[in-house]
Every structure is written in C-alpha cells, then in structure tokens.
C-alpha cells in the first residue's frame with residue numbers, strides 16, 4: 001500500500017510487519033512518533049506485541065536485551081541523549097550477540113543542546129559491536145528495518161543493528177512510501193529462532209558473565225569476524241529483498257557516475273539526495289563528478305570504497321559529526337580505506353546540529369574537489385562547510 | 394632482577410606484603426615494583442601478588458612466569474593450586490583435591506637458584522617438592538595468631554623471606570612494613586606486624602627440600618575462536634576440564650579455604666537453626682534424629698559466623714592441622 005508518511009511511521013509499520021513481539025522504547029524528539037505509532041498499533045489490535053513501558057532509555061535497551069535473550073524478536077528506538085544513556089548496555093547487546101534492531105533517529109547530543117540531526121549520537125557508538133546503516137529516504141528506512149532483522153539474525157552475524165535516519169529531515173517529512181503487506185514480509189523474513197544465548201529454564205546457560213582474560217580476546221575476535229562477514233550478508237539480503245519487493249538499495253554502497261569520475265564525493269544519509277541533484281547538474285556541464293552513497297558505517301565497506309575510488313583524482317567525504325582535533329569520523333574511515341592511495345582525500349564537515357546542507361554547499365564541496373584534482377593536492381584536508389569565519393578551499 | 398610470587402588467600406594480605414617488600418627494597422636504594430593479580434578477590438579464595446626487585450629501573454609490565462622466589466602464605470595452598478606456575482593456576486579450581494594434599498607443583502617455573510618460602514610447621518628436610526630447591530619454612534599461622542590474633546601471615550612471611558633469601562635485610566622489611574601497613578592499617582597494627590616479621594625471621598629454618606615429587610597436569614578449557622560459543626553463552630556440561638556453565642561452581646571446594654573449622658556439640662545444640670539461617674555458604678544441614686546440625690566440610694570456608702550466632706555456644710572453631 002502506497003501512502004505519504006514520515007520515517008517514524010514507515011519504521012513503525014515495518015516493525016509491525018516484521019512480527020516483532022517485544023518493544024521497549026522511551027520517547028525522545030524526533031523519535032517520539034515512532035513510540036506512539038507502535039503503541040497505537042498494539043492498542044488497535046493490529047499488532048500482537050508486548051509493549052514494555054520504561055522510565056528511561058537505559059531501561060528500554062535493558063528490557064529488549066532480556067527479551068531478545070529469551071528468544072523473542074525485539075525492537076527499540078531512540079535518539080541523541082537517549083542513545084548516549086543506552087551506551088553501556090550497547091556493549092552488552094553486542095557482546096551477547098543479540099540481533100536486536102534499533103531505530104536511531106539522529107539528533108545532536110548536547111551541549112549545546114538541539115533537537116536536529118547530527119551523527120554525534122550514533123557514530124561514537126561504532127565500537128559497541130552493533131552494525132550501523134544510514135538511510136536516505138523514508139522508503140529506505142522502512143525497507144531497511146525489514147532487512148535489518150534478516151541481516152542481524154543471520155548465523156554468520158548474530159549482532160545487533162542500528163538503522164540510522166536523519167531527524168526531522170526524514171522523521172518529520174512525509175514522502176510516498178510503499179508499505180509492505182504481511183504476506184510479502186512473511187515470505188521474506190522467517191520467524192526468529194534463537195540459536196544461542198537463549199534463556200530457557202529447561203536448558204540453562206551461563207551468559208553475560210565475567211570473562212576471565214583467557215577468553216575475552218577470542219570472544220572479541222568472534223565479534224570482529226562476524227562484523228566482517230556481515231559485509232557479505234548485507235549484500236545477500238539486499239538482493240533477496242530486491243527480488244521479492246522489486247526495490248534494490250544496493251547493499252553496502254550505492255554509486256552514481258563513478259566509472260569515469262575524476263572527483264568522487266562520499267555521503268551518508270539524506271545529504272545524498274541533494275548531492276544526486278548536484279552531481280547530475282555537474283555532469284550536464286561536462287564535469288566528471290561522481291557520488292558514492294555509503295550505507296554501512298559498521299561494518300565499513302573499505303574494500304568497496306577503495307575499488308570505486310581507485311581511478312579518482314580527488315575524493316571528498318561528507319561528515320555530519322566531528323572527532324574533535326582530528327576530523328570527521330567518516331573521513332577517518334575513508335583515509336583508512338584509501339591508505340595506499342596518494343589521491344587527495346578531503347573531509348567536508350557540515351550540517352551539524354541540523355544546519356541545512358543545500359545545493360550550494362554541496363556544489364562548494366565539488367568545487368574544492370575539482371580544484372584538488374587539477375593541482376593534485378588538497379589545500380586543507382579538513383574543510384568546514386558553511387561555517388561563519390571559516391573560509392572553504 | 395629478582396622476581397617474586399606471593400601466594401595466599403584473600404584476607405592473608407599477599408598484596409600488602411608484596412607492597413611492603415617493594416618498599417623495603419626501596420629503603421635499600423633499589424628499584425622495586427609490586428602488583429596484585431588484577432582479579433576479583435574474595436576472602437579465603439586463592440590470590441597471588443607479585444614483586445620485582447632490581448638495582449635499576451624495571452621496564453617489564455608483564456606477568457611473572459619464572460619466579461626466583463615463591464612465598465606461600467597459606468599452608469594448604471601449595472596442594473590446591475599451581476602456585477609456582479602462578480597466573481594460570483590461580484584461576485583454576487581445586488577440582489576436588491582433598492585439603493592439604495600437595496598435588497600441584499609450586500616449583501614449576503621456579504628458578505633453581507631461587508627458593509620457596511613456605512608457611513609450614515615442617516622443617517625443610519621434611520618438605521618434598523618436584524625440585525630439590527632451597528626452602529625456608531616457618532609456622533607462620535601460629536606466629537600470626539600469637540602476635541595479631543588472626544591468621545594474617547603476610548608480615549611474618551616477609552621476615553621468613555629476608556632470612557631465607559637475604560635479598561633484603563630484616564631491618565628494611567621492618568621499615569617497609571611500617572611504611573605500607575602503617576599507612577593502611579595504622580601504626581599500632583604495623584608495629585604488631587613488625588613483631589610478627591621479626592619472629593618469622595628468627596624462627597625460619599633454611600635448608601634443602603627433597604625433590605622428585607610428581608604432580609598431575611591440570612587441564613584447562615581454552616577454546617579457540619571456533620570452539621567458543623557465540624556470546625560466551627555456555628550450556629551446562631561435563632568436560633575433560635570439569636564442569637562448565639551453570640552449576641559448575643559445585644566444583645569449587647571452598648572448604649579448602651579454612652584455617653578453622655566448626656565442630657558442633659550435639660549435646661548442646663537446641664536445634665534452633667540460627668546457624669543454618671546465617672551460614673553464607675549454605676553448609677549447615679539438619680540432623681533430625683539427633684535434633685542437631687551437620688556441617689558440609691567440602692564447602693564450609695571456616696568463616697565462624699555459625700559459631701558467633703549460636704545462642705548456646707554449641708559450635709567451636711578448631712584450627713586445621715596440616716595433613
């Protein structure tokens with residue numbers, strides 16, 4: 001069914017269709033509607049699910065860790081400060097290898113306070129053992145919630161996953177979304193069967209215990225390996241989804257005009273859409289500009305990025321977060337991916353605290369890249385876009 | 394550089410002793426370091442502490458694998474965990490080895506020119522270890538009970554160490570104890586510990602032990618990355634390494650932790666079950682036909698709470714003797 005909805009609704013609908021049986025979430029702007037929609041589905045009797053009311057995000061994630069450990073497909077969602085409050089439990093979910101799905105509606109973490117999009121809530125969580133995927137449209141968030149369960153529950157992965165969507169730009173913007181029917185989803189996503197870490201009084205396990213030094217390192221290696229395997233799984237699940245639903249989100253990354261591109265900009269989230277327009281416009285003017293939409297941040301598709309960027313003469317990275325004194329977190333990933341290339345790699349930090357990233361801003365990024373491609377070197381590696389008192393390029 | 398491992402039980406003060414030993418060495422213008430096992434410690438459970446002494450700065454921050462000296466604060470410990478092997482042995486369990494029987498090798502890894510300093514009432518020539526090495530022996534538990542009133546043998550064993558190894562003088566040990574124990578426990582207690590150290594020094598007998606004792610190899614579950622279950626979720630199972638997962642703590646013979654054990658006088662016992670209620674390890678059982686209680690000595694750790702709470706003084710705490 002095609003309807004005009006915001007991403008919070010699209011997410012909630014997908015959660016219902018995934019036959020999630022336990023939800024625990026605490027409302028926080030801009031995620032609040034998600035909590036409300038799901039509560040309404042349950043109240044209306046169209047969703048058979050246990051809704052656990054909690055007093056904080058810390059309790060929300062604790063509750064879904066427990067329910068998922070009891071072998072039940074679970075969901076939670078949050079944003080900003082709420083995700084920060086979940087932080088210590090994120091390690092538990094990852095470490096216990098529980099395929100929980102979380103909808104993160106990105107919002108800056110204060111201070112300074114704000115309710116608008118920035119990735120300084122989710123990106124600092126990159127080392128907790130969670131997969132992280134960033135989406136561009138409300139359709140994509142809907143589709144990725146469905147795919148997320150299939151990716152996370154794959155026995156090669158068994159890790160929790162965050163589907164990150166830009167606060168307000170997606171959550172509070174309505175767009176047409178093809179909302180999946182139950183039979184379609186049932187044909188794609190099988191019932192969850194816990195294979196491990198399954199709390200069953202008849203067959204007890206010791207889980208989440210203190211791990212002496214003799215075990216912890218092998219245990220960490222397993223998570224690392226699962227994260228690497230997830231790269232294949234994300235691609236496979238995408239193809240399976242595309243076959244069944246006719247919508248292909250192209251897995252780890254999606255590219256536009258990269259084949260002969262001299263300059264390539266790597267984006268995450270909704271800025272991608274704006275950049276698509278700019279890159280098409282540049283192509284019309286004969287500029288060899290390309291675009292890569294990076295969908296997975298954990299695991300980071302370093303090999304794919306290296307492959308796609310191998311013939312480029314300048315590579316730009318869009319960052320909606322800062323690792324102070326260093327640069328953007330995304331930039332660091334790209335530098336790592338391109339470690340043996342001598343192509344200039346330039347970070348574009350912008351859109352912090354929900355500041356708009358307009359076509360002019362994206363154009364200015366491409367201008368800097370085209371200049372660097374000409375000279376063969378970057379004037380500066382870290383650029384701040386549309387920042388008063390800071391000159392770009 | 395000399396490396397020393399101290400083996401004790403939670404509460405015997407192995408860590409404090411290691412620090413006092415380091416302090417003693419520094420009073421002699423040497424360089425020294427002391428560190429604990431970095432583990433969760435419980436009163437009575439096997440613990441280890443480490444010290445290094447050298448003429449100049451010590452660079453290594455790694456564990457000690459080949460000690461020059463081992464100091465064993467507890468008379469039973471050598472029989473229950475692999476004290477000389479140190480680190481790994483500490484995390485093992487006794488696997489039901491009867492208390493006091495020496496089954497593991499405290500000499501493993503021990504530098505042959507080194508020495509073992511043992512808390513035992515036996516003279517050196519009655520001690521048998523896997524290697525023929527220099528040993529210093531002293532009945533430190535008796536000295537600790539005499540001077541301190543409880544079996545914290547750490548200070549006494551430092552005196553024994555000074556006598557056996559001559560690495561530091563007893564005078565420096567006294568200063569080290571005043572420095573470290575004084576800071577932590579107050580001057581009065583530090584002074585009593587200095588007295589225990591002096592008595593330890595005086596009463597230590599140094600000699601050679603006999604060697605050739607055999608020890609069974611201990612197997613430890615060390616799964617590789619493919620064998621370890623995801624999420625470390627371990628099902629209850631019996632393996633060649635003992636039990637794993639839920640229920641595996643039944644193997645923990647906490648009874649080996651005792652210095653004293655409770656003896657119940659059936660005549661005095663009124664069957665009020667107050668001791669049953671208070672025992673932290675659930676070691677008290679009912680004996681209905683005698684209208685009295687029994688103690689499970691496999692797990693009873695000798696804390697003495699039952700004896701404290703018994704309203705009719707039917708429980709006496711009796712000192713363990715070396716088997």
Ligand code: SF4
Pocket residue numbers: 655671672673674675676677688692693694695696697698699700
């Ligand atoms: S001494 Fe008494 S109270 Fe303590 S563990 Fe033994 S039986 Fe229980």
Ligand code: SF4
Pocket residue numbers: 657661662663664665666667668669685686702703704705706707708
């Ligand atoms: S507390 Fe004393 S009297 Fe009461 S049951 Fe125990 S031993 Fe007997």
